[in-house]
Amino acid sequence: MTHCPGCGDSLGPGFVQEFWTGADRNFLCWCPGCGLMCTVVIGTRLVSSEPEH
Amino acid sequence: MLSQERNERLTAVGPGTPMGNLLRRYWWPVATHDMAGRVPVRRRLLGEDLVLFRDASGRLGLLAEQCPHRRASLALGCTERDGLRCGYHGWLFDTGGQCLEQPGEPADSTFADRIRATSYPVAELGGLIFAYLGPAPAPLLPRYDLFVWPDVWRDIAHAELPCNFVQIMENSVDPYHVEWLHGRYGSFLKELAGEPPLPVVTKKHVKVAFEVFEHGILKRRLLEGQTEQDEDWKTGHPLVFPAMLRVGGGGIATFQIRVPVDDTHTWHVWYQTYRFDQPAPPQAAIPVYPVPLHDARGEWLRDYVDGQDICAWVTQGAIADRSREHLGRSDLGVIMLRKLYFEQMERVEAGQDPICVFRDQAANGCIDLPMEREKFGGAEAFRDIWLHESSIRYSPIRDQVVSQFGDQPRAGAA
Numbered sequence: 004m005t006h007c008p009g010c011g012d013s014l015g016p017g018f019v020q021e022f023w024t025g026a027d028r029n030f031l032c033w034c035p036g037c038g039l040m041c042t043v044v045i046g047t048r049l050v051s052s053e054p055e056h
Numbered sequence: 057m058l059s060q061e062r063n064e065r066l067t068a069v070g071p072g073t074p075m076g077n078l079l080r081r082y083w084w085p086v087a088t089h090d091m092a093g094r095v096p097v098r099r100r101l102l103g104e105d106l107v108l109f110r111d112a113s114g115r116l117g118l119l120a121e122q123c124p125h126r127r128a129s130l131a132l133g134c135t136e137r138d139g140l141r142c143g144y145h146g147w148l149f150d151t152g153g154q155c156l157e158q159p160g161e162p163a164d165s166t167f168a169d170r171i172r173a174t175s176y177p178v179a180e181l182g183g184l185i186f187a188y189l190g191p192a193p194a195p196l197l198p199r200y201d202l203f204v205w206p207d208v209w210r211d212i213a214h215a216e217l218p219c220n221f222v223q224i225m226e227n228s229v230d231p232y233h234v235e236w237l238h239g240r241y242g243s244f245l246k247e248l249a250g251e252p253p254l255p256v257v258t259k260k261h262v263k264v265a266f267e268v269f270e271h272g273i274l275k276r277r278l279l280e281g282q283t284e285q286d287e288d289w290k291t292g293h294p295l296v297f298p299a300m301l302r303v304g305g306g307g308i309a310t311f312q313i314r315v316p317v318d319d320t321h322t323w324h325v326w327y328q329t330y331r332f333d334q335p336a337p338p339q340a341a342i343p344v345y346p347v348p349l350h351d352a353r354g355e356w357l358r359d360y361v362d363g364q365d366i367c368a369w370v371t372q373g374a375i376a377d378r379s380r381e382h383l384g385r386s387d388l389g390v391i392m393l394r395k396l397y398f399e400q401m402e403r404v405e406a407g408q409d410p411i412c413v414f415r416d417q418a419a420n421g422c423i424d425l426p427m428e429r430e431k432f433g434g435a436e437a438f439r440d441i442w443l444h445e446s447s448i449r450y451s452p453i454r455d456q457v458v459s460q461f462g463d464q465p466r467a468g469a470a
Contacts, residue, residue: 016398020058020383020395022388023382023383033398035399040395
């Protein structure tokens with residue numbers, strides 16, 4: 004994680020901390036530029052379903 | 057994992073570093089009351105070498121250690137009516153750092169007028185001497201409740217630990233360590249010594265919670281058998297930003313103050329207050345005592361709660377290498393604290409005051425902090441453990457405190 008997922012600014016002076024939840028790799032991010040705090044989850048796989056239509 | 061770059065940003069406390077700039081917005085204990093006398097003493101704070109003294113007029117002074125003249129240590133100085141005289145060539149400095157005399161210079165010289173030693177404001181409160189190393193104007197010295205309560209007994213323990221202060225602070229937002237470090241490991245050591253396990257600290261944590269509030273981070277825990285009406289959950293107790301833990305119960309209320317000496321050393325101060333049910337005679341002076349770190353074989357002392365904590369902190373390394381750690385869900389308090397440090401560093405860099413900087417005199421009469429009375433579900437059981445299994449076991453007044461509480465002394469307790 005080098006850039007804010009919200010505003011795209013560099014996270015250089017910001018905070019990026021990895022932690023794990025089971026098999027999921029998480030990055031808690033805080034951007035001093037836009038103030039966004041979020042957790043980015045790197046899942047082991049993408050699960051999707053198509054709603055009925 | 058935290059990147060090495062961010063780990064350095066989090067832990068470097070010297071002048072000009074982001075964390076050093078943040079920490080310089082606060083007053084720090086630099087000595088206990090008994091250390092400041094006519095004989096100057098060397099102290100180190102935030103990576104700066106200092107000399108603390110009380111001149112013959114009773115004024116406290118804190119100067120950079122090296123004399124501005126030829127850089128000899130001002131610890132080799134004489135305290136006089138108006139300050140500190142360097143032992144090398146006799147230059148005299150007042151408590152504000154102004155050079156008053158240069159005996160070897162011509163009598164009509166104005167050279168002294170242009171010479172100042174680096175000096176810092178100092179103030180006494182509650183038996184501690186605080187220093188402010190930051191930019192002017194200095195904020196108010198916070199009058200936290202334990203420092204100013206009029207009707208309690210106090211004692212102060214201290215030790216210098218060979219590790220960075222942040223890993224010690226992280227321990228204060230890591231409630232799970234209690235049931236493992238003190239509960240399981242501590243009981244294992246008790247088992248090896250042929251003693252029964254500690255009953256209170258072995259309780260399982262059902263859930264924990266953290267919230268940032270005006271004084272830092274409020275920590276709550278729910279132990280097995282408790283409900284959300286128990287004080288451990290309903291009230292909790294705080295990490296006081298940037299470097300104190302408030303903890304206690306059962307008439308004991310304490311601060312654990314983690315003073316950054318430099319990047320790899322922390323002066324740990326255990327500041328205790330005791331409030332008894334009945335009035336106790338006033339103390340003539342607050343007792344101060346050192347906490348030993350090693351046993352006779354040179355091993356880290358770890359047969360009591362604070363010793364186990366110290367052992368965990370220092371074995372993480374002089375500066376814990378967070379680029380090699382593996383945090384999980386149970387470490388969210390630690391993550392919250394790190395994020396709070398980063399956020400407050402940004403505030404300072406933006407020219408703002410960080411949290412817990414006080415400039416309103418009206419709000420600084422007595423700063424009350426929340427804390428459980430019935431800690432771990434029982435005041436008396438907690439008090440028994442705290443008086444015998446914490447650094448209080450080294451207090452010269454421990455037995456008097458036990459007696460004043462009306463508790464039974466433990467068999468064989470020193």
